[in-house]
Amino acid sequence: MTYAIEISDLKKRYDSGFEALKGIDLKVEKGDFFALLGPNGAGKSTTIGILCSLVNKTSGNVSIFGTNIDKDFAKAKKYLGVVPQEFNFNVFETVFNVVVTQAGFYGISRSVAEERAEKYLKHLDLWDKRNDQSRMLSGGMKRRLMIARALIHEPEVLILDEPTAGVDIELRRSMWEFIKKLNEQGTTIILTTHYLEEAEQLCRNIAIINAGEIVENTSVKALLKTLNQETFILDLDTSLPNGWALPGFSVVMSKDASTIEVEVIKGQSINAIFQALDAISVNVVSMRNKSNRLEELFVKLIKG
Amino acid sequence: MKNSEIWVAFYTILVREIRRFTRIWPQTLLPPAITMTLYFAIFGNLIGDRIGEMGGFSYMQYIVPGLIMMSVITNSYSNVSSSFFSAKFQHSVQELLVSPTPNWVILMGYTLGGVARGLCVGLIVTVLSLFFTHLALESLFLTILVVCLTAIMFSLGGFVNAIYARSFDDVSIVPTFILTPLTYLGGVFYSIDLLPDFWQSVSLLNPVLYMVNAFRYGILGVSDINVYWALVIVCVFIVVLFGFGLRLLNQGKGIRS
Numbered sequence: 001m002t003y004a005i006e007i008s009d010l011k012k013r014y015d016s017g018f019e020a021l022k023g024i025d026l027k028v029e030k031g032d033f034f035a036l037l038g039p040n041g042a043g044k045s046t047t048i049g050i051l052c053s054l055v056n057k058t059s060g061n062v063s064i065f066g067t068n069i070d071k072d073f074a075k076a077k078k079y080l081g082v083v084p085q086e087f088n089f090n091v092f093e094t095v096f097n098v099v100v101t102q103a104g105f106y107g108i109s110r111s112v113a114e115e116r117a118e119k120y121l122k123h124l125d126l127w128d129k130r131n132d133q134s135r136m137l138s139g140g141m142k143r144r145l146m147i148a149r150a151l152i153h154e155p156e157v158l159i160l161d162e163p164t165a166g167v168d169i170e171l172r173r174s175m176w177e178f179i180k181k182l183n184e185q186g187t188t189i190i191l192t193t194h195y196l197e198e199a200e201q202l203c204r205n206i207a208i209i210n211a212g213e214i215v216e217n218t219s220v221k222a223l224l225k226t227l228n229q230e231t232f233i234l235d236l237d238t239s240l241p242n243g244w245a246l247p248g249f250s251v252v253m254s255k256d257a258s259t260i261e262v263e264v265i266k267g268q269s270i271n272a273i274f275q276a277l278d279a280i281s282v283n284v285v286s287m288r289n290k291s292n293r294l295e296e297l298f299v300k301l302i303k304g
Numbered sequence: 305m306k307n308s309e310i311w312v313a314f315y316t317i318l319v320r321e322i323r324r325f326t327r328i329w330p331q332t333l334l335p336p337a338i339t340m341t342l343y344f345a346i347f348g349n350l351i352g353d354r355i356g357e358m359g360g361f362s363y364m365q366y367i368v369p370g371l372i373m374m375s376v377i378t379n380s381y382s383n384v385s386s387s388f389f390s391a392k393f394q395h396s397v398q399e400l401l402v403s404p405t406p407n408w409v410i411l412m413g414y415t416l417g418g419v420a421r422g423l424c425v426g427l428i429v430t431v432l433s434l435f436f437t438h439l440a441l442e443s444l445f446l447t448i449l450v451v452c453l454t455a456i457m458f459s460l461g462g463f464v465n466a467i468y469a470r471s472f473d474d475v476s477i478v479p480t481f482i483l484t485p486l487t488y489l490g491g492v493f494y495s496i497d498l499l500p501d502f503w504q505s506v507s508l509l510n511p512v513l514y515m516v517n518a519f520r521y522g523i524l525g526v527s528d529i530n531v532y533w534a535l536v537i538v539c540v541f542i543v544v545l546f547g548f549g550l551r552l553l554n555q556g557k558g559i560r561s
Contacts, residue, residue, distance in 0.1 A: 014561065046561075049561065052401075052402045053401055053402060053560070054398055054401055054402065054560060054561070055560060055561045056556055056560050056561065073404075074305055074404035074406065075404070077402060077403060077404045078404050080402070082402050084395075084398065086395060087395075088394070088395035088396055088398045088399065089396055089399065090391070090394065090396040090399075091394060092324075092327070097323075101316055101320055101399070102399055102403070104312055104313060104315070104316025104317075105313050105316060105317075105399060105400055105403035105404075105405050106309070106313075106403055106404060106405075107305050107306065107308070107309020107310065107312045107313050107404070107405075108309075108312065109312060110312075149399075
């Protein structure tokens with residue numbers, strides 16, 4: 001089977017001696033929506049940097065759609081579109097020129113590049129800004145510009161490194177709708193993000209990297225099944241009496257005792273909480289997860 | 305990449321470079337025009353009249369080829385060094401690095417961009433000089449050949465400088481402390497025949513001397529050195545600098561972690 005991305009025993013040691021990657025193995029299937037998660041300095045950006053040739057690997061093998069980067073990096077690069085974490089376009093160029101110039105670097109003729117630029121700038125609501133210098137754009141617009149630029153050569157794989165950092169909620173939603181459509185049309189998406197709820201909602205498969213090693217690589221569903229503890233926050237219609245306790249559960253009360261946080265271990269019934277509250281005539285007004293489930297797992301895996 | 309794609313990539317880099325220096329013309333094209341006009345007026349007209357002839361020509365006529373070449377050298381060098389370093393500084397060089405454009409095309413694109421600015425400034429200075437004196441043209445072919453080769457050589461030099469540069473200071477160090485002294489001592493304002501034997505020999509180690517004299521030969525038909533020897537030296541420098549610049553790009557020096 002040919003994978004979109006196939007990484008084996010990939011190592012990276014920087015000149016400073018820091019070992020960013022300690023021999024990672026990773027496979028991303030064609031058409032996948034894949035999340036690469038990890039804390040700062042875990043090796044995510046190094047991995048992405050090696051994929052798109054911004055970082056030289058120390059050893060190991062990387063293939064993109066079956067093309068080994070050591071044998072034909074130019075061909076492998078054509079499969080990839082990259083949206084980096086930091087803005088990296090020429091801020092004095094117009095929006096239109098940023099996109100069309102990038103197409104030129106892929107050998108795409110001017111006429112085709114202009115057609116595609118119009119298509120993607122319109123899709124990403126930047127067409128009205130096409131003649132503005134890119135430095136004049138807002139943060140969200142700059143990020144969308146980088147997406148349009150990454151798509152101009154219509155890559156098979158789109159790598160998004162923290163694409164929604166600093167982007168407001170409305171824009172984030174529309175951005176994800178657009179990316180989801182791309183994925184449905186067959187583009188493989190690789191995502192790194194700090195918003196774990198995004199990864200939980202969007203991605204099918206996931207890898208968690210920590211200190212240069214892959215500590216988990218599975219489907220999001222399978223990972224969530226391993227979760228054996230969740231914390232729920234319950235808002236109550238009245239304050240709980242002093243010294244109230246819930247046998248078998250760990251409970252943290254707010255100062256006014258009208259909100260409680262309850263840790264529920266896998267196998268425990270939430271009904272027991274409601275029954276205990278009902279017994280003292282306290283009603284639950286609302287209930288929610290303290291954090292998303294993936295976040296709890298992430299913290300657990302990273303802490304080892 | 306196919307040949308047609310390589311051509312598109314090269315053309316894209318070149319057009320972007322030309323667009324850059326023409327967009328900021330008050331910083332790139334106007335200053336050399338003003339500086340050289342002052343040189344013509346002060347050194348050529350005011351002081352030149354008292355100096356008399358040099359090499360059989362009026363002093364003004366004698367220094368014009370040197371001043372044109374000085375403009376070409378400094379502008380082709382600084383165009384590439386500042387453009388490529390800026391691309392590094394604001395990370396826009398990554399646009400090229402993630403693309404399949406071969407490194408030799410990147411190097412050629414930037415180099416030809418520098419040549420374009422060097423020639424553009426050279427043409428402006430030449431036109432300005434005609435307001436002060438008339439120029440004979442001994443050999444159009446040699447004149448164009450020398451100016452193009454010189455612009456290529458210094459563009460490549462600027463590229464190597466930009467690769468190693470870590471700050472804007474590093475970009476200005478070479479032009480200020482190496483290029484300018486070499487140019488001033490490279491026979492722009494005088495014939496090395498005026499120097500004592502020892503300093504004449506020392507001057508022969510200065511590569512700029514060969515370019516200035518070969519260019520002057522193309523326009524006036526006089527030179528302190530053998531013109532063909534000058535062409536060989538420039539070509540050798542071009543081959544060495546191109547090979548070195550390409551090697552640095554392949555290694556990712558200063559642009560890849």
